[in-house]
Amino acid sequence: VWTRCLQFIKDNIDEQAFKTWFEPIVAIELTTENALYIQVPSKFFYEWLEEHYVKILKSALIKELGHNARLLYKIRMENTQGNKQPFTEQLPSSQREPVKTQELDVPIQTKNPEIKNPFVIPGIRNVKIESQLNSNYSFDNFLEGESNRLGRSAGMAVANKPGGTAFNPLMIYGGVGLGKTHLAHAIGVEIKDKHPDKTVLYISAEVFTQQYVDSVRKQTRNDFIYFYQLIDILIVDDIQFLSGKSGTQDVFFHIFNYLHQNGKQVILTSDKAPVDMQDIEQRLLSRFKWGLSAEIQHPDFETRVNILKNILYRDGVEMPQEVIEYVAKSIKSNIRELEGAIISLIAQSSFNKREITLELAKSVVDKFVKNVKREISIDYIQKVVSDYFKLDLDTLRSKSRKRNIVQARQLAMFFAKKYTKASLANIGSQIGDRDHATVLHACKTVDNLLETDKQFKAFFEDINNKLSI
Ligand code: ADP
Numbered sequence: 001v002w003t004r005c006l007q008f009i010k011d012n013i014d015e016q017a018f019k020t021w022f023e024p025i026v027a028i029e030l031t032t033e034n035a036l037y038i039q040v041p042s043k044f045f046y047e048w049l050e051e052h053y054v055k056i057l058k059s060a061l062i063k064e065l066g067h068n069a070r071l072l073y074k075i076r077m078e079n080t081q082g083n084k085q086p087f088t089e090q091l092p093s094s095q096r097e098p099v100k101t102q103e104l105d106v107p108i109q110t111k112n113p114e115i116k117n118p119f120v121i122p123g124i125r126n127v128k129i130e131s132q133l134n135s136n137y138s139f140d141n142f143l144e145g146e147s148n149r150l151g152r153s154a155g156m157a158v159a160n161k162p163g164g165t166a167f168n169p170l171m172i173y174g175g176v177g178l179g180k181t182h183l184a185h186a187i188g189v190e191i192k193d194k195h196p197d198k199t200v201l202y203i204s205a206e207v208f209t210q211q212y213v214d215s216v217r218k219q220t221r222n223d224f225i226y227f228y229q230l231i232d233i234l235i236v237d238d239i240q241f242l243s244g245k246s247g248t249q250d251v252f253f254h255i256f257n258y259l260h261q262n263g264k265q266v267i268l269t270s271d272k273a274p275v276d277m278q279d280i281e282q283r284l285l286s287r288f289k290w291g292l293s294a295e296i297q298h299p300d301f302e303t304r305v306n307i308l309k310n311i312l313y314r315d316g317v318e319m320p321q322e323v324i325e326y327v328a329k330s331i332k333s334n335i336r337e338l339e340g341a342i343i344s345l346i347a348q349s350s351f352n353k354r355e356i357t358l359e360l361a362k363s364v365v366d367k368f369v370k371n372v373k374r375e376i377s378i379d380y381i382q383k384v385v386s387d388y389f390k391l392d393l394d395t396l397r398s399k400s401r402k403r404n405i406v407q408a409r410q411l412a413m414f415f416a417k418k419y420t421k422a423s424l425a426n427i428g429s430q431i432g433d434r435d436h437a438t439v440l441h442a443c444k445t446v447d448n449l450l451e452t453d454k455q456f457k458a459f460f461e462d463i464n465n466k467l468s469i
């Protein structure tokens with residue numbers, strides 16, 4: 001059936017479009033309910049099809065399967081572990097299942113084996129460098145408002161002429177969940193689109209640091225530097241992560257200078273303005289100020305409403321205006337939370353088949369706002385755990401193998417994993433300079449002890465309560 005649909009589509013659209021948008025589709029099954037499952041490579045792909053080819057798809061389907069035919073999409077999405085996580089989405093009319101916001105700082109190791117060790121082949125000029133960009137984050141779906149106008153337009157200018165504007169580096173800074181990562185990707189995606197010959201690399205400062213530390217261990221520091229010198233547009237997200245890491249700052253300084261001198265573009269994001277960054281070398285800070293620092297501020301009401309409407313449009317869900325406004329009024333300072341709230345609301349109504357009323361919105365949103373945990377840091381967790389066991393912080397982090405100390409340390413690691421977004425390696429390095437395997441082991445041990453040791457479980461619950469107030 002699908003082959004015949006394809007033939008029909010092929011006859012009706014141009015060849016290039018057919019190649020790009022229809023050849024990658026895999027037909028999966030035709031159910032007895034006359035529903036055809038097809039698999040597409042990404043959410044973006046799905047959205048593109050829906051936006052541009054829904055008519056022709058419908059006609060093809062009706063022609064082959066009749067009027068009660070339905071088309072269902074499976075989207076292959078990579079999660080942070082790099083596992084394929086297919087989920088089903090339905091088209092055209094019914095609401096789709098809410099999709100969890102994708103975690104963006106995809107560790108390079110899992111996603112691109114090629115870049116995992118890009119530095120092992122010194123001297124080879126044409127290593128193919130994958131950009132690591134997420135095409136779901138584009139300018140098109142980065143809604144403009146007073147709060148991001150400067151960053152957005154500077155980003156556009158940079159995308160038009162990378163390396164050729166006064167905005168080098170372009171530093172985008174602002175609080176959590178305001179769109180820094182999104183904008184950084186959008187600039188990269190736009191550059192790839194406009195300048196396909198340029199080598200773009202998006203990397204989080206955390207992954208950059210891990211790669212650097214690795215290269216020192218493997219004595220491939222020069223290859224590491226060399227690799228970064230091949231890049232035309234370097235995007236480093238959350239540069240504040242380099243705070244206090246002088247070795248990494250050093251190598252970054254070196255790379256930055258090389259790129260800048262050679263007219264390459266550097267784009268940085270940070271949760272603080274350059275003047276407020278702590279434990280970053282002065283010479284690096286002064287480089288950051290060479291170009292343009294654009295702040296992303298809290299979105300105003302109108303922008304929040306637009307962002308919500310965009311999500312609803314994307315998901316094909318309708319909602320009364322008063323509900324949209326209620327959500328936009330309730331959540332002001334974090335767009336990620338704004339998205340989270342509207343997605344829980346959609347989920348609530350579709351799971352329970354309830355109409356989306358102001359009343360439902362109030363209950364869902366109020367609960368959501370309460371449940372959003374304030375950011376808990378690893379330091380804070382260590383403090384709570386060591387206070388609880390009446391240890392001092394140094395003892396907790398020490399190499400001591402005393403049972404009670406080991407258990408306290410393992411609990412701290414477990415909670416750090418539970419309550420922060422830090423990687424295992426990062427948790428390990430902050431809790432007494434240990435590696436990720438130790439943290440993983442700690443988490444497993446805690447899981448086991450919770451099953452077998454009542455006393456331990458009581459400790460665990462006490463601390464958990466303290467942390468989740
Ligand atoms: P940050 O990196 O500043 O913490 P993100 O870039 O991860 O924030 O943004 C958080 C969420 O909000 C993302 O899902 C992003 O797509 C969304 N978002 C942020 N700004 C906008 C915007 N202007 N328009 C649409 N969505 C936005």
Ligand code: MG
Nearest residue numbers: 180181182237
């Ligand atoms: Mg971010």
